[in-house]
Amino acid sequence: MHFSTSLLFNLKPFPMPIFQLKINGKSQTVEADRDTPLLWILRDHVDLVGTKYGCGIGVCGACTVHIDGIANESCRLQVSQLQGMEITTIEGLSEYGTHPVQEAWKEIDVPQCGYCQAGQIMTASAFLKNNPNPTDSQIRNAMHGNICRCASYNSIENAVKVAAEKLS
Amino acid sequence: MKPSNNIQFSRRSFLRTSALATGGILISFNLFNACKPGVEPPVDLSLLDFNDFNAFIKISDDGKVTIFAPNPEIGQGVKTSMPMLIAEELDVAWSDVHVAQGVLDTKNYTRQVAGGSQSLRQGWEPLRQTGATARQMLVNAAAATWGVDPSECTTKEGVIINANGDKLGYGEVVNEAALLEVPDNVKLKDPKDFSIIGQGISNVDIDEIITGKPLFGLDYKQEGMLYASVLRPPAFGQILESFDDTAARAVTGVTDVIRFENKIAVLATNTWAAMKGKKALTADWKQDSPAEDTAMHDKKLMSLLNGNSFETLRKDGNVKKAFAEADVVLERTYESPFLPHNCMEPMNFFANVTADKIELVGPIQTPAGTASRIAQMLGRDESEITLEMTRMGGGFGRRLYGDFAMEAASISNLVKKPVKVVFSREDDMASGFYRPAIKYRIAASLKEGKLTGYHLKEAGINSNMYGLIPNFFPAGAIDNYQVDAANYKSNITTGAWRAPYTNFLASAEQSFFDELAELMEVDRIQLHLDLLQNVKETTDERIQYDPDRLMGEMNMVVEKSNWGKRDEGVYQGFAVYYCHNTHVAEVADLILENGFPVVKKVTCVVDCGVVVNPLGAQNQVAGGVIDGIGHAMYGELTFSHGMPQSNNYDSYQLIRMNQTPQIDVHFVESDIAPTGLGEPTLPPVGGAVANAIYKATGQRLYKQPFIDNLERKAVIG
Numbered sequence: 001m002h003f004s005t006s007l008l009f010n011l012k013p014f015p016m017p018i019f020q021l022k023i024n025g026k027s028q029t030v031e032a033d034r035d036t037p038l039l040w041i042l043r044d045h046v047d048l049v050g051t052k053y054g055c056g057i058g059v060c061g062a063c064t065v066h067i068d069g070i071a072n073e074s075c076r077l078q079v080s081q082l083q084g085m086e087i088t089t090i091e092g093l094s095e096y097g098t099h100p101v102q103e104a105w106k107e108i109d110v111p112q113c114g115y116c117q118a119g120q121i122m123t124a125s126a127f128l129k130n131n132p133n134p135t136d137s138q139i140r141n142a143m144h145g146n147i148c149r150c151a152s153y154n155s156i157e158n159a160v161k162v163a164a165e166k167l168s
Numbered sequence: 169m170k171p172s173n174n175i176q177f178s179r180r181s182f183l184r185t186s187a188l189a190t191g192g193i194l195i196s197f198n199l200f201n202a203c204k205p206g207v208e209p210p211v212d213l214s215l216l217d218f219n220d221f222n223a224f225i226k227i228s229d230d231g232k233v234t235i236f237a238p239n240p241e242i243g244q245g246v247k248t249s250m251p252m253l254i255a256e257e258l259d260v261a262w263s264d265v266h267v268a269q270g271v272l273d274t275k276n277y278t279r280q281v282a283g284g285s286q287s288l289r290q291g292w293e294p295l296r297q298t299g300a301t302a303r304q305m306l307v308n309a310a311a312a313t314w315g316v317d318p319s320e321c322t323t324k325e326g327v328i329i330n331a332n333g334d335k336l337g338y339g340e341v342v343n344e345a346a347l348l349e350v351p352d353n354v355k356l357k358d359p360k361d362f363s364i365i366g367q368g369i370s371n372v373d374i375d376e377i378i379t380g381k382p383l384f385g386l387d388y389k390q391e392g393m394l395y396a397s398v399l400r401p402p403a404f405g406q407i408l409e410s411f412d413d414t415a416a417r418a419v420t421g422v423t424d425v426i427r428f429e430n431k432i433a434v435l436a437t438n439t440w441a442a443m444k445g446k447k448a449l450t451a452d453w454k455q456d457s458p459a460e461d462t463a464m465h466d467k468k469l470m471s472l473l474n475g476n477s478f479e480t481l482r483k484d485g486n487v488k489k490a491f492a493e494a495d496v497v498l499e500r501t502y503e504s505p506f507l508p509h510n511c512m513e514p515m516n517f518f519a520n521v522t523a524d525k526i527e528l529v530g531p532i533q534t535p536a537g538t539a540s541r542i543a544q545m546l547g548r549d550e551s552e553i554t555l556e557m558t559r560m561g562g563g564f565g566r567r568l569y570g571d572f573a574m575e576a577a578s579i580s581n582l583v584k585k586p587v588k589v590v591f592s593r594e595d596d597m598a599s600g601f602y603r604p605a606i607k608y609r610i611a612a613s614l615k616e617g618k619l620t621g622y623h624l625k626e627a628g629i630n631s632n633m634y635g636l637i638p639n640f641f642p643a644g645a646i647d648n649y650q651v652d653a654a655n656y657k658s659n660i661t662t663g664a665w666r667a668p669y670t671n672f673l674a675s676a677e678q679s680f681f682d683e684l685a686e687l688m689e690v691d692r693i694q695l696h697l698d699l700l701q702n703v704k705e706t707t708d709e710r711i712q713y714d715p716d717r718l719m720g721e722m723n724m725v726v727e728k729s730n731w732g733k734r735d736e737g738v739y740q741g742f743a744v745y746y747c748h749n750t751h752v753a754e755v756a757d758l759i760l761e762n763g764f765p766v767v768k769k770v771t772c773v774v775d776c777g778v779v780v781n782p783l784g785a786q787n788q789v790a791g792g793v794i795d796g797i798g799h800a801m802y803g804e805l806t807f808s809h810g811m812p813q814s815n816n817y818d819s820y821q822l823i824r825m826n827q828t829p830q831i832d833v834h835f836v837e838s839d840i841a842p843t844g845l846g847e848p849t850l851p852p853v854g855g856a857v858a859n860a861i862y863k864a865t866g867q868r869l870y871k872q873p874f875i876d877n878l879e880r881k882a883v884i885g
Contacts, residue, residue: 050380090380114377115561151794
C-alpha cells in the first residue's frame with residue numbers, strides 16, 4: 001500500500017490512495033479508492049478501453065487481462081492487490097496486433113459485434129502459452145468462461161486451433 | 169405467384185455527383201428515400217450532410233475509394249457487405265477501398281435503422297447502381313480523353329482500357345468525370361463476372377477489434393464528462409416515493425445525485441464511483457400498478473387461449489367445419505418465457521445538452537427516431553441535435569428503444585454537463601424491453617388420413633404477431649386455415665427480440681408438424697414436401713415464401729445431413745422455415761451422453777439468394793443457430809412481485825462454448841437478389857432440437873426452456 005507523501009499536506013478529509021501499477025510494461029500512477037476494480041482503472045483512469053465491461057462479477061470473461069501471464073477477470077481484481085504485478089491488456093498483447101492469436105482471429109474473421117473478442121483473445125493467448133497443443137475438448141473447456149452473445153463460438157474454436165498451429 | 173425481390177427506385181432521384189474542392193469526385197446518394205429536388209452535394213467533405221444523402225463515395229485522384237456509410241453496425245456485418253456492392257460495380261480492387269463510418273457532428277444525422285434483416289435486401293439494387301454509374305462516368309471521361317466511344321472501353325480493378333490497349337487509372341480521369349452528367353441506363357455486371365461479391369471479405373473493423381481500439385459506445389469519452397449510474401424502480405409498476413442520498417454523496421468521486429422522472433441518477437467522475445454511489449442509495453418505492461409474476465402470466469395467457477377474445481389475422485375456408493368433420497384432431501400447446509436481450513455491451517449513451525445544441529453519442533439502432541423523441545421531450549428543435557453512432561456491442565432489438573439515450577439527455581439537461589449513462593449488467597437485465605412470454609395452441613384436423621384443417625392461436629403479452637407472419641407456411645398449403653391472436657396488457661416493458669414472434673412460433677410449428685407426421689404415419693419431410701406441392705398451385709399473392717426454394721433446400725439438407733442414414737445412436741431432428749425473406753432448412757444431430765441429450769451438430773442450409781460475403785454470412789448463420797439453441801435450451805426470465813428474478817450471468821444462463829455444437833453451413837447457389845441473414849436461421853432450430861430430443865428420448869417438449877422441462881436434465885456440449 002503506497003499512500004501519497006502529499007497526504008500530510010492534504011486538507012481533504014479522505015485523501016485517495018495512490019497506486020503504482022505496471023501496465024503493458026509501463027509504470028503508471030493512479031489515484032483511486034482501494035476497492036476500485038482493475039477493469040475501471042484501465043478504462044476510466046488510464047484510458048485503455050480495450051478491456052470490456054460485461055458482468056462485473058467475473059462470470060462472462062469480457063474483461064479478461066493477464067496478471068503475470070495468467071488470464072484473470074479484471075472486474076474481480078482490486079487495484080490495491082496488484083502492485084508489483086505485470087498487467088497485460090489487449091492493447092499490450094503485441095505492439096501491432098501481430099500476436100499469433102490476433103492473427104488467427106483475423107484469418108478466421110471471428111468477430112460479429114466484436115465486443116467480447118478482446119477478452120476471448122486474452123483467454124486464448126494465456127491458455128495456449130501453457131498448452132500449445134490442446135485437444136478440442138481442452139479448448140472448449142478453456143474458453144467456456146468467455147460468453148459471446150453473437151455466438152461466434154465455432155469461429156473462436158477454429159481460431160484457437162489456427163493460433164495453436166502458428167505457435168507450435 | 170412468386171413475389172419479386174426487386175425494390176423499385178429511380179436512379180435520378182437518389183444520386184448526384186460533384187467535383188471536390190480537394191480533388192476527386194464525390195458521389196452522393198440516398199439509399200432509402202429519394203433526395204429532395206434542389207439538394208446539391210457538398211464540395212467540401214466536412215460538409216457531408218447525411219440528412220440530404222445518407223451515403224457518400226469519394227474517389228480521390230490517386231484512385232483510392234472511400235465509402236462513408238452511416239448504417240448502424242450491430243454485428244450483422246453491413247459495414248462490410250454494403251460497401252462491397254458498390255466496389256463490385258465500380259470495378260475497383262477491394263484493397264483500394266476504405267470504409268468510414270459516417271462523419272461525426274453532422275446535422276440531423278441519418279434516417280437509417282438496423283432491424284428486420286433488411287439492409288442488404290434493400291441495398292442490393294441501389295448500391296450496385298451507384299457503383300456502376302460512377303464507373304460509367306469514369307469510362308466516359310477516359311473515352312473523351314482518347315477520342316473514342318465509351319463502348320470500346322473496359323475496366324478492371326480501377327483501370328480503364330481502350331481497344332488499342334491504352335490505359336488510364338480512375339484517379340487520372342476523376343476530376344474530368346466529376347464534371348460530366350450523371351448517365352442513365354448503366355448496365356450492371358453479369359453475376360458470373362462478380363469479383364468482390366461472393367468473396368469472403370474480412371470485417372472492416374477487424375484490426376481495431378483485435379487490438380482493443382475504442383469503437384463502442386462504452387469506450388466514448390469527452391473532456392469533463394460525468395458518468396451516471398441510475399437507480400430505477402426495482403419492480404415493474406413501482407414509483408419513487410422518497411430517497412436518502414447521504415451515503416451516496418459520501419462516496420469519493422460522486423459529484424451529484426439528482427432525481428429525474430421516477431429515477432435517481434448518481435453522477436461521478438468515474439464509472440466505479442457512480443456505481444458504488446448508486447448502491448449506497450436508499451429509496452422507498454410504492455406499487456402503483458399491479459405487481460405481476462410468472463404464474464399470473466401463465467394463467468392469463470392460458471385463459472386467453474381458452475377464451476374468445478381473438479382477432480383473426482387470416483382465415484381460409486372453414487376451420488370449424490373441418491374440425492367438426494374430422495376423424496382425428498391433434499391439438500398441442502407450446503409455451504415460452506420472457507427473454508432479456510443481454511447485449512454484451514450494456515446499454516449506455518452520451519449526451520451533452522447545452523443552451524444552443526444537443527450532442528448525442530452512442531450505440532443505437534434507431535438514431536432518427538430517438539433524436540426526435542429527445543427533441544420533443546426537452547422541447548427543443550430537432551435541428552439542434554447531432555447524433556453520432558458508435559459500433560454496437562450487440563443489438564438483438566434492444567437498441568431499437570432509445571430509453572438509455574433519453575435518460576442521458578434528461579440528466580445532462582438537469583446538471584448542465586456532458587453525461588454518459590452506463591447501465592450495470594444488473595440494470596441492463598432488470599430494465600429491459602423483453603421478448604414477452606408467449607403461448608401458441610396449434611390444432612390440425614385429419615380426415616381419411618389427409619390434413620384438412622389447421623388452426624393457430626396466439627396468446628401474447630402487449631402485442632401479437634404482425635405483418636406478413638400469418639401468411640408464412642403452412643398458409644396456402646391447407647384449404648381450411650386460420651390464425652387468431654389475443655394479447656394481455658402488462659406493465660412490464662416488452663419489445664422486439666431477434667426475429668420477433670417467429671423466434672418461438674417456428675419452434676412450436678416445426679415441433680407440431682413432427683408430431684403430426686408421426687400421427688399420419690408419413691415421413692416428416694415428405695409431409696412438408698406434399699404440403700408445399702399444394703402451395704405451388706395457389707395464386708394467393710399474400711404468400712411470401714417460395715415453395716420451390718423451400719423444397720430445393722429440403723432436398724439439400726437431406727443430402728448434406730445424411731438424413732435417416734446416420735450411425736446408430738445419432739438422433740436427428742428436422743425443421744424448415746421462411747422468415748425475413750430468407751428460406752432455411754436445418755437438421756440437428758443429437759446423441760445421448762450418459763442418458764443426457766447433447767446436440768453435436770446442426771446442418772443448416774440457407775437460401776438467401778446471392779451470398780454477398782460468404783465469410784460474414786457463415787458467421788451470421790452459425791451465430792443465429794447457436795443463439796437459437798442457447799435460448800431454446802436455457803433462456804428464461806421469470807418475475808416475482810413485479811421483479812425480474814435474474815439480473816446477471818450467475819443467475820441467467822447464456823450458451824457457452826463447451827455447450828456448442830458444430831454448425832455445418834451450406835448456401836443454395838442462386839442469382840436471386842440477396843435477403844437478410846441476421847435473424848432467419850434462429851427461429852427453426854428450437855424445433856429441430858425438440859424433434860431430435862423426441863427421437864432420442866421419446867419425450868415431446870412443449871415448453872421452453874427445454875432444460876427445465878426435460879424428464880432427464882440435458883447438457884449440451
